[in-house]
Amino acid sequence: MEDRLSRVFAALADPIRRDMVARLAVADATVNELAEPYAVTVQAVSKHLKVLEDAGLVSRSRQAQRRPVHLEAEVFDLMTKWIERYRREAEQRYQRLDAVLAEMADEQQTQTLEEDAS
Amino acid sequence: MEDRLSRVFAALADPIRRDMVARLAVADATVNELAEPYAVTVQAVSKHLKVLEDAGLVSRSRQAQRRPVHLEAEVFDLMTKWIERYRREAEQRYQRLDAVLAEMADEQQTQTLEEDAS
């Protein structure tokens, strides 16, 4: 799974990682702060952060022994663009189908009216 | 990974599945049609489709022996909403930081001007 988009989607497929992203949207946090609410070891959280970092979703600086984690909002654009593109196509197709069905209904009604008239 | 959002993100973390979604955005297709371009067996593609179906991204009907696959565009909203929510928060926070930095720069300049005046 080497490509960027795959890494980003995979990173957000985990509930703990999504929750960390949600919390990081509010404020930067250290590894220990992030680990606190979850029923897993701090090492596990450290691994989760590596996944998020490899996906480009977060960056880490250094502050004494602490490694504050910061959310990188730009990466979200990648996903949004991908999603919106295909959703739009699919919706347009759906609307075309609706149009075709409406046209067929119209024709049907015209036929019925002609029958009534005869 | 029982929750809906996790299943959707996980489903789209695979390049083959993302490509299938891209093609299904253009037109419905059967399992064999979908399998054709990839260097994997049709059974593997069948498994991929099950993943997409469990995530609610596609639905399947029946047409003689064929099982046409159809893209369900609504599920994309779930993801988009999630992404946009946290991106917006993170961006606002970034802009607040910008404002603080700008303010600090202003104060710095004011101080410099005062020093110049004295």
Next chain:
DNA sequence: GGTTTGTTCAACCGAAAGGTTGAGTAAGGA
């Protein structure tokens, strides 16, 4: 210099993911 705090690295484990082959089912066509 030794200890505490914050974090990562390494080795391991069980479960799930993504692939295979081979057999089974379901429905049209000869």
Next chain:
DNA sequence: TCCTTACTCAACCTTTCGGTTGAACAAACC
């Protein structure tokens, strides 16, 4: 009825994932 087409199920294999424990490193603190 038999054959072919379209697809799924079952069993298996290998790699990755998410977790663990235990040790190591890095920087403050006493």
